[in-house]
Amino acid sequence: MSRFIQRARRGYEDVAVTVPVTIPCQRYSIDTAHWWIARALRELTRTAGISHTELDGLSVSSFTLAPDTAVGLTQHLGITPRWLDHIPMGGASGVVALRRAARAVQAGDADVIACVAGDTNHVDSFRRLLSSFSRFAQDASYPYGFGGPNASFALLTDYYMREYGARAEDFGKICVAQRHNALQFPHAVMKKPLTLEQYCTARPIADPLRLFDCVMPVAGAEAFLVMSEDNARAMNLKYARVAATIERHNAYPDDPIQMRGGWAMDIDQLWSQSGHSPGDMNLLQTYDDYPVICMMQFEDLGFCEKGAAADFVNSHEFTIEGDLPHNTSGGQLSAGQAGAGGGYLGLVEALRQVTGQALGNQVENAQRALVSGFGMINYDRGLCSAATVLEGA
Numbered sequence: 001m002s003r004f005i006q007r008a009r010r011g012y013e014d015v016a017v018t019v020p021v022t023i024p025c026q027r028y029s030i031d032t033a034h035w036w037i038a039r040a041l042r043e044l045t046r047t048a049g050i051s052h053t054e055l056d057g058l059s060v061s062s063f064t065l066a067p068d069t070a071v072g073l074t075q076h077l078g079i080t081p082r083w084l085d086h087i088p089m090g091g092a093s094g095v096v097a098l099r100r101a102a103r104a105v106q107a108g109d110a111d112v113i114a115c116v117a118g119d120t121n122h123v124d125s126f127r128r129l130l131s132s133f134s135r136f137a138q139d140a141s142y143p144y145g146f147g148g149p150n151a152s153f154a155l156l157t158d159y160y161m162r163e164y165g166a167r168a169e170d171f172g173k174i175c176v177a178q179r180h181n182a183l184q185f186p187h188a189v190m191k192k193p194l195t196l197e198q199y200c201t202a203r204p205i206a207d208p209l210r211l212f213d214c215v216m217p218v219a220g221a222e223a224f225l226v227m228s229e230d231n232a233r234a235m236n237l238k239y240a241r242v243a244a245t246i247e248r249h250n251a252y253p254d255d256p257i258q259m260r261g262g263w264a265m266d267i268d269q270l271w272s273q274s275g276h277s278p279g280d281m282n283l284l285q286t287y288d289d290y291p292v293i294c295m296m297q298f299e300d301l302g303f304c305e306k307g308a309a310a311d312f313v314n315s316h317e318f319t320i321e322g323d324l325p326h327n328t329s330g331g332q333l334s335a336g337q338a339g340a341g342g343g344y345l346g347l348v349e350a351l352r353q354v355t356g357q358a359l360g361n362q363v364e365n366a367q368r369a370l371v372s373g374f375g376m377i378n379y380d381r382g383l384c385s386a387a388t389v390l391e392g393a
Contacts, residue, residue, distance in 0.1 A: 009244075009273050015102040016232035016239035017390065018225050019047050020351040022359075024187040025220035025336040029120045033064040033339075034076050036118035040221035041077060044114055048225060048235060057083040057113030057226075059101055061093035061340035064119045083110035090375025091287040092247070093117055094222070094344035095386035099245045101226035111227060118221030119339025139379075149377055150214055153290040154206035159257050160292050161208060164307040168208065170314065171291040172199040174326070175212050175333055177318035178288070182330025184320060184361035189218055189336035212333070215289040220338030222348045229393070238355040243368070243389040244274035250383050261374060262385035263300035271302065274389040278303045281389075282366045283353055284324060285346030287374040288331040293382075297372050301387065325363045328353060347371045347388070354392035367392045 021043045023036060037060065045052050058081045060070035068076070070086035083104050087093045097115040104110045160166055176196050182188035194212060202211035225237075232239040246269060248262025263270075271277055278301065286297040295309035304312035318326035329335050329349040332342045350369035352358045358366075372387040 009269060011273065012102050012106070012242035012245070014229050015105055015242050016227050016229045016237075016393070017098060017242060017351055018227065018232050018237045018239035019044055020348040020355075020357065021047065021223040022187050022348060023118070023221040025189050025218040025338050026121070027189065027216075027218055028122065029219035030122065031120055031219070033062045033118055033120045034068070034073065036120060036219060036221040037062065037065070037073065037116050038077060040116045040118055040223040041114055044116070044223050044225055048237060050112070052077065052079055055079055055081060055112055055114050057081050057101065057104060057110030059085040059087060059097040059113060059115040061087045061089070061097060061117035061343060062119050063088075063090075063339040081110070083113065088340070089343070089384040090340055091289065091343040091382075092373035092375040092384035092386040093340050094347035095245060095371060095373045095388050096247055096384070098226065098242065098347065098388060099247055099386070102242055105226055105228055111231065113226045114223060115226060116221065116223035117339075117341040117344040119219060119341055121217050121219040121339070149289070150206040150209060152377055152379060153292065154209045155380070156258060157213070157290065157292040158208055160259065160295065163259070164310065166295065166310040168200055168210075169196060170310040171213060171295070172196050173313050174288075174291045174294050174318065175199055177322070178327050178331045179334045180319045181325075181328050181361060182334035185329040185335060186359055188330040188334055189216060190330065190334040209290070213290055215332045215337040215342070218336035218338050220336065220341050222338070222341045222344035224348055224351055238357060239393050240351055240354050240390040241393055243276065243391050244270045245386065245388040246270045247386040251385065258381035259296065260306065261296060261300050261382065263297065263372060263387055267300060267302050270387055270389065276368060276389060278370070281368055281370045282325070283328055283350065283363050283369045284326045285350045285369060285371045286327065287343065287346065287372060288327055288333050289337060289342070291333070293374055297374070301370065301372060320361050320363055328358070328361055328363060343373050343375055346373070350390050354390050356392070
């Protein structure tokens with residue numbers, strides 16, 4: 001119990017989230033992260049009908065922008081913001097960027113904030129990224145020959161299967177449904193249907209993970225604007241409201257292996273602040289670099305009890321036409337993981353859905369969406385988790 005006085009969470013009144021932008025992914029790119037981010041910002045300003053000089057706030061997430069950070073990027077882009085943020089939190093970056101930008105708009109620290117994530121993917125980008133990703137990874141993973149997150153998530157998946165009785169087919173249902181959704185999303189990298197048999201018989205990667213359990217690195221960018229509702233209405237932009245958000249880092253550090261994330265610590269506050277419950281959501285966007293993390297989020301976000309995600313998966317349909325549309329753009333497992341941009345993928349897609357701007361895959365009567373993010377895995381756990389409830393205005 002904290003000895004500090006706990007203040008009630010302030011709401012997000014008069015904050016508009018608008019102008020969802022996706023720069024279509026490429027498997028590999030010779031262009032820099034700067035180029036991808038600049039393309040997203042150009043599309044933001046073009047769609048909003050403003051000049052880049054009118055952006056007085058900027059939030060940037062990228063794994064491949066080095067040696068630059070957000071401050072160096074301002075000179076490349078020719079902008080002079082009075083509010084600036086750099087959020088290196090991988091899959092949690094989109095929701096965290098939204099949280100901080102919303103507070104800046106409420107405080108009057110900025111009027112129009114561009115939130116953008118983008119990365120390139122050269123042939124050698126992923127290896128170079130992993131070589132300096134974290135000290136924990138260098139000390140605990142690489143000496144055993146682990147070249148990336150596959151081995152860490154294989155350990156988590158194996159433990160989850162043994163602890164809760166989940167089967168490969170349960171994870172496969174998530175992947176198959178997301179591929180179905182991706183086939184209706186024009187920017188998805190994966191263009192071929194996926195059957196459960198193909199999923200189960202795919203080549204092994206890191207036992208028990210097989211090919212379609214693993215996210216594909218790509219180059220790409222995602223972005224959105226945050227401003228006041230008055231400004232959004234004056235600019236005639238469709239927008240969403242922020243009903244609630246949560247954020248947590250290094251949750252449950254004493255757990256010997258990660259089977260819950262930071263959402264579980266704060267989920268009651270999220271639902272209380274939003275005035276909704278899981279059953280009120282018209283769609284769900286979870287971070288999905290591996291399907292076991294989707295299972296964890298179903299549980300920690302309150303859709304089912306801990307250990308019951310396999311039964312939950314088998315009692316729901318996650319396609320766009322189903323009873324709980326999930327990762328409606330195909331998620332990263334079928335749309336691709338554009339580095340830190342993957343942390344924006346679900347948020348940008350949810351924004352499209354609740355504002356009626358989906359790219360050919362509109363969920364019927366989509367008014368409310370839950371988006372969750374997860375990022376920065378060290379040897380044995382992801383450190384960052386966040387979630388938000390968006391409502392169509």
